[in-house]
Amino acid sequence: MITHRRYKILVDFTRVHKFLTDTYDFETFNSWLLPQYFEYAHMHAAFDYFKTHHFGLWEDDGNIVGIACFEMTLGDLKMHTHKDYKFLLPELLDWAEHELYVIKDGKRSLEVTITDKEPEKRDLLKSAGYLMAHTEPSKIFPYDKPLPDRKLPEGFTLIDGTNIDYMKIHHCWWKGFDHGDNPDEDFDGRVFGCNAPHSDMSLMTIVVAPDGEYACAAGMWFDETNKYAYLEPLATIPKYRRMGLATVCLTESMKKTKALGAKYCFVGGREFYTAIGSEIILNDETWEKEW
Numbered sequence: 567m568i569t570h571r572r573y574k575i576l577v578d579f580t581r582v583h584k585f586l587t588d589t590y591d592f593e594t595f596n597s598w599l600l601p602q603y604f605e606y607a608h609m610h611a612a613f614d615y616f617k618t619h620h621f622g623l624w625e626d627d628g629n630i631v632g633i634a635c636f637e638m639t640l641g642d643l644k645m646h647t648h649k650d651y652k653f654l655l656p657e658l659l660d661w662a663e664h665e666l667y668v669i670k671d672g673k674r675s676l677e678v679t680i681t682d683k684e685p686e687k688r689d690l691l692k693s694a695g696y697l698m699a700h701t702e703p704s705k706i707f708p709y710d711k712p713l714p715d716r717k718l719p720e721g722f723t724l725i726d727g728t729n730i731d732y733m734k735i736h737h738c739w740w741k742g743f744d745h746g747d748n749p750d751e752d753f754d755g756r757v758f759g760c761n762a763p764h765s766d767m768s769l770m771t772i773v774v775a776p777d778g779e780y781a782c783a784a785g786m787w788f789d790e791t792n793k794y795a796y797l798e799p800l801a802t803i804p805k806y807r808r809m810g811l812a813t814v815c816l817t818e819s820m821k822k823t824k825a826l827g828a829k830y831c832f833v834g835g836r837e838f839y840t841a842i843g844s845e846i847i848l849n850d851e852t853w854e855k856e857w
Contacts, residue, residue, distance in 0.1 A: 570657065573621030573635065579608065582623070583764070585630040589648050590792045594683045595704065598850060599633070599644045600832070602764070602787040602796040607637050609762040611755035614639040622661040624654055634658040634666065641668035643678045645687075655690055663694075663857075673856045682849040696853040705844040706794075706830045713820055714842045716813040718773065722781065724818055727770025731780070732757045735772070738780040742801025760785075769795075771818040773811045779803070782811040786819035788826050795823035795831035813842055 573582070586601040607613050617640055624632035624647070632647035632654045643666050645658040659678075667674040678696060680687040681704070718724065727735075736756040740749035760767065769786040782802040788795055797819070802812050820831050833839040840846075 568624060568626045568631070568651075568654070570622055570624045570632075570661070572619045573623050573633075575608075575615065575618045578623065580763075581630055582633060585633070585648075586646070587789065587791050589646070590789070591649070592792075594681050595832075595848065596646045597644055597680050597684065597687070598704070599635075599646045600789075600796065602789065602798065603637075604635075605762050605764055606759075606787075606798050609759040610638065611752050611759065612638050620665040622658065622665065624651070624657070626651070632658055634662045636666055637679075640666055641675060641677060642666070643676055645678070652686055655687060659690060659694060670856065675854070675856050678853045678855075680851050680853065682851055688851070688853075691853045691855075694855065695857070696855040698851055699854040700852040701849050702835050703846040704848050704850055705833050705835060705839050706847050707820065707833055707839070707842070707844045708830045709820070709824045709828060711843055713824075714813050714817045716810045716817065718811070718814050719809055721776035722811070723774045724814070725772050725774055727760070727767030727772065727785075730760075730767070730770075730772065732760065734778075734780040735760070735783055738772075738783045738803055739799060739801050741803045742782070743799070744804070769819055769822050771815045771822075773802075773806075773815050775806065781806040782815045784812075784815040784819045786823060786831075788823045788828060790826070793827050793829050795820060795828040797831060797833050800834070812838065816842070 583601045586596060586599060586604055590596060621635040623630060631651040634645045636642040643662040647654050667676045678691060733753060736753055737749050771784045772780050773782040775781040784800040785798050786795055800812060800816060833844050
């Protein structure tokens, strides 16, 4: 018997993570609802924990078969089902339109992320009055290709993420993502995020500048079940850009996951990733509706 209910974050996170791992589909990337993506969002300082009861879970005989959730906060929908339960998609969308919307200019608003490999979701959104607002490529680096070969500038060194200085990594990613020169005081949020349940800090790679500052850092995840790596996050402090640090940092983390048995690595959509050999595998689509 199929039932649906609200998500209970303290008891359901591990079960949903396993569901996303077990139902991983290379053709569609689970509409980008990868288990690592789901976990990274949960550990991010911007994640709205106190709104997660708006998530919907569908179960059949106690087994999760579908989820409708947001990435960081309300107004955003990611929906995924077991391949044999795609008939539930209209229910997931209906749940989201009652639970995950935000109010903009007096109207309800919802954005839905899918990929261009999911015609059934696209047809559903069209029939429900959604319009495609944005598309961008998703890329992987296949490990059967030679990894980039770039050397560090003199005086720079590499370390992994074990026994790191969390304040330095906080400053690196704050400045590296162009938030300004003065990092906020959410040091605990950074420590919390680095200690996610499935994180392996030995897979992280950090470039240390001659003065000890963390110039560039790459977080890396490994899916042992599906044999892929997942990059999140990667950033370089502005004053150290165009020195090849990000390439070295990423390559070192990819080497680690390749040695563990990964076949490819999910990377970002920027042109940088194409320049080092990554390939477009599909396109993400963002659909919007106001009502």
